[in-house]
Amino acid sequence: MERVTMADVAREAGVSKSTVSQYLNKRYEYMGEKTKQKIEEAIETLGYQPNFLARSLKQKRTSLIGIIVANITHYFSTEVSRAIEDFFHQYDLQAIVCNADDDPEKEKKYIEMLRAKQVDGLIIFPTGKNNALYESMVKQNYPVVFVDRKVENRDVYTVITDNTESTYKAIQYFIKKGHQNIAFAVQPLTVSTRIDRLEGYKKALTDAGLEVNPDFIVEGSIAEMKGKLEQLFSLDVKPTALFAANDRVFITLGEFIKEKGIKFGEDLDVVVFDNIPFSQMLETSLSFIIQPAAEMGRKAAELLYQQIQKENQEPEVFVFPSKMM
Amino acid sequence: MERVTMADVAREAGVSKSTVSQYLNKRYEYMGEKTKQKIEEAIETLGYQPNFLARSLKQKRTSLIGIIVANITHYFSTEVSRAIEDFFHQYDLQAIVCNADDDPEKEKKYIEMLRAKQVDGLIIFPTGKNNALYESMVKQNYPVVFVDRKVENRDVYTVITDNTESTYKAIQYFIKKGHQNIAFAVQPLTVSTRIDRLEGYKKALTDAGLEVNPDFIVEGSIAEMKGKLEQLFSLDVKPTALFAANDRVFITLGEFIKEKGIKFGEDLDVVVFDNIPFSQMLETSLSFIIQPAAEMGRKAAELLYQQIQKENQEPEVFVFPSKMM
DNA sequence: CCGGTTTAGTAAATCGGTTTATCTAACTGC
DNA sequence: GCAGTTAGATAAACCGATTTACTAAACCGG
Numbered sequence: 001m002e003r004v005t006m007a008d009v010a011r012e013a014g015v016s017k018s019t020v021s022q023y024l025n026k027r028y029e030y031m032g033e034k035t036k037q038k039i040e041e042a043i044e045t046l047g048y049q050p051n052f053l054a055r056s057l058k059q060k061r062t063s064l065i066g067i068i069v070a071n072i073t074h075y076f077s078t079e080v081s082r083a084i085e086d087f088f089h090q091y092d093l094q095a096i097v098c099n100a101d102d103d104p105e106k107e108k109k110y111i112e113m114l115r116a117k118q119v120d121g122l123i124i125f126p127t128g129k130n131n132a133l134y135e136s137m138v139k140q141n142y143p144v145v146f147v148d149r150k151v152e153n154r155d156v157y158t159v160i161t162d163n164t165e166s167t168y169k170a171i172q173y174f175i176k177k178g179h180q181n182i183a184f185a186v187q188p189l190t191v192s193t194r195i196d197r198l199e200g201y202k203k204a205l206t207d208a209g210l211e212v213n214p215d216f217i218v219e220g221s222i223a224e225m226k227g228k229l230e231q232l233f234s235l236d237v238k239p240t241a242l243f244a245a246n247d248r249v250f251i252t253l254g255e256f257i258k259e260k261g262i263k264f265g266e267d268l269d270v271v272v273f274d275n276i277p278f279s280q281m282l283e284t285s286l287s288f289i290i291q292p293a294a295e296m297g298r299k300a301a302e303l304l305y306q307q308i309q310k311e312n313q314e315p316e317v318f319v320f321p322s323k324m325m
Numbered sequence: 326m327e328r329v330t331m332a333d334v335a336r337e338a339g340v341s342k343s344t345v346s347q348y349l350n351k352r353y354e355y356m357g358e359k360t361k362q363k364i365e366e367a368i369e370t371l372g373y374q375p376n377f378l379a380r381s382l383k384q385k386r387t388s389l390i391g392i393i394v395a396n397i398t399h400y401f402s403t404e405v406s407r408a409i410e411d412f413f414h415q416y417d418l419q420a421i422v423c424n425a426d427d428d429p430e431k432e433k434k435y436i437e438m439l440r441a442k443q444v445d446g447l448i449i450f451p452t453g454k455n456n457a458l459y460e461s462m463v464k465q466n467y468p469v470v471f472v473d474r475k476v477e478n479r480d481v482y483t484v485i486t487d488n489t490e491s492t493y494k495a496i497q498y499f500i501k502k503g504h505q506n507i508a509f510a511v512q513p514l515t516v517s518t519r520i521d522r523l524e525g526y527k528k529a530l531t532d533a534g535l536e537v538n539p540d541f542i543v544e545g546s547i548a549e550m551k552g553k554l555e556q557l558f559s560l561d562v563k564p565t566a567l568f569a570a571n572d573r574v575f576i577t578l579g580e581f582i583k584e585k586g587i588k589f590g591e592d593l594d595v596v597v598f599d600n601i602p603f604s605q606m607l608e609t610s611l612s613f614i615i616q617p618a619a620e621m622g623r624k625a626a627e628l629l630y631q632q633i634q635k636e637n638q639e640p641e642v643f644v645f646p647s648k649m650m
Numbered sequence: 651c652c653g654g655t656t657t658a659g660t661a662a663a664t665c666g667g668t669t670t671a672t673c674t675a676a677c678t679g680c
Numbered sequence: 681g682c683a684g685t686t687a688g689a690t691a692a693a694c695c696g697a698t699t700t701a702c703t704a705a706a707c708c709g710g
Binding site for chain 4: 360
Binding site: 049050051053072075078082092098099113115116117118254255276278281282 | 372374375376377378379381382387389397398400403407410417419420421422423424437438440441442443576579580583601602603605606607
């Protein structure tokens with residue numbers, strides 16, 4: 001693993017390091033044809049491969065961007081990440097994907113480490129709990145885009161879906177179908193998506209003249225979820241429809257329902273807020289609220305790229321509409 | 326974005342760069358208590374954050390490893406990647422995930438670029454078509470592990486599943502259930518997994534005294550797949566069971582089947598070779614061959630880590646058993 | 651043939667750290 | 681009181697590129 005450096009190439013070709021550098025950067029303006037050839041040959045015979053680290057140090061660009069997802073097992077996150085990667089591929093920028101596991105400590109650690117590694121920008125699915133850190137990045141004019149969730153700080157480019165509105169419509173759809181007892185299952189209300197979806201649920205009920213029954217709102221971690229569903233379905237008045245606030249809730253629901261012998265469509269109408277792979281193969285009675293993950297990823301990537309290129313506009317929140325299927 | 330450097334800290338604390346460096350690397354052996362404190366303060370007031378790039382350049386370690394997956398939309402790949410990330414997290418190594426899209430050219434580009442970025446090692450789902458490149462990495466003693474697919478070169482650590490055996494068993498299961506006309510759908514036979522699975526299929530049939538009917542082997546790209554399925558199901562003797570060689574084939578099959586009104590379980594028994602998220606929510610009549618993705622990822626990561634630490638053993642191929650569900 | 655321009659190439663500084671060899675002052679013991 | 685340690689800190693080289701300022705030779709018109 002005796003690495004070949006530019007100096008070696010220069011020696012082999014009988015020119016200076018500077019000239020080799022010019023060659024590699026295709027600044028041929030004042031370069032003799034024979035010199036060019038000599039360098040080419042030297043590179044070939046030595047099997048030289050440039051060291052991007054050294055270059056990055058000098059140029060203060062790494063051509064690396066960081067993606068910090070809240071939960072990598074969430075299909076939506078992978079779809080967004082993929083779109084981001086695709087976008088940056090055309091500019092020869094690579095993405096590093098890190099998984100914060102919805103843990104603010106982990107998130108902090110990753111942000112700091114990616115910045116220490118000098119990545120050119122960051123796309124974050126924020127936990128929302130590191131406001132001081134977010135603030136400092138904005139203040140330093142460091143390229144950042146938030147995806148999926150809003151945070152308090154308004155001076156950051158943000159790409160989200162219309163959580164409240166699409167939940168509202170889904171609940172409206174339940175009501176139109178005649179449902180009176182509609183439940184809502186959600187993980188702890190720590191991030192904006194969950195809060196917004198719950199808001200849409202409540203608003204839809206209220207607007208339809210139905211009362212919001214707190215017993216029908218199941219809030220808890222995935223670990224607690226089954227127990228709470230148990231409670232929900234042992235109420236005197238059982239729900240006939242249920243809104244699952246994301247895919248992980250849905251999985252738990254699926255297990256629960258299988259155990260209890262409850263049938264989707266017949267006993268219980270369900271809408272899931274999330275993109276699910278293979279959803280076309282699932283029972284047709286289920287509905288899904290699909291977020292335009294690819295477009296959102298693309299938009300986030302564009303916004304980040306603009307910042308990296310210093311073509312900053314005013315920070316803005318971009319809201320994408322979801323579709324119910 | 327006026328970055329604070331070590332020199333600034335040194336000036337602020339009234340010591341030399343070297344001392345600051347010692348401090349940061351926790352080499353306190355000969356360091357006065359007051360010096361330590363002064364540096365600590367200086368770092369605090371300036372908000373200094375070290376530049377890992379510079380450190381990596383000198384130390385020739387980036388604490389970055391690369392993962393090149395053949396297809397990032399493949400659920401199995403993301404599971405493996407996640408396990409790899411988890412493993413390396415404990416050693417403060419980050420993973421860069423790149424998507425080669427089963428394109429040897431792209432794969433080559435990524436390998437070269439990741440090496441240029443000086444990543445400490447590579448875990449690859451190989452296309453199998455860049456043998457010269459693989460060879461050169463091995464020869465240079467560069468840490469590499471192959472996952473999911475074998476390549477010709479035997480001197481590389483490789484982690485795979487028992488493709489042939491588990492397919493064999495699945496087909497045997499079909500036969501025991503009484504099926505005589507068993508079809509096999511697969512993407513082009515360009516990588517070892519597909520070839521090995523087909524081999525298992527053929528062997529199971531032959532061993533059971535059934536003949537291998539070439540009409541029942543559907544081989545083609547995802548784009549062609551539907552047309553070929555059409556042909557398959559317009560044969561005089563139609564298959565009553567089908568083996569889908571991976572999840573992408575299965576998706577296409579699902580679409581096809583829905584259009585035709587064929588029913589899983591009743592008209593057609595199906596086994597899918599692959600881990601599918603939410604498979605527990607799909608029709609119970611389907612069977613899946615599940616690869617132990619997490620363990621495989623972990624093993625691959627361990628093997629890479631050993632190489633990075635220069636604790637090399639003899640390269641070996643590790644075969645994990647799959648389970649049918 | 652001479653001053654100015656163009657062409658081709660280079661020396662040296664730089665990026666921000668790590669590391670090695672060295673230095674000084676205080677401390678030992680005899 | 682002096683050689684030998686040792687604790688504490690530093691100067692300078694180094695990692696492998698980029699980039700700026702500079703030089704030397706060729707060229708060119710009047």
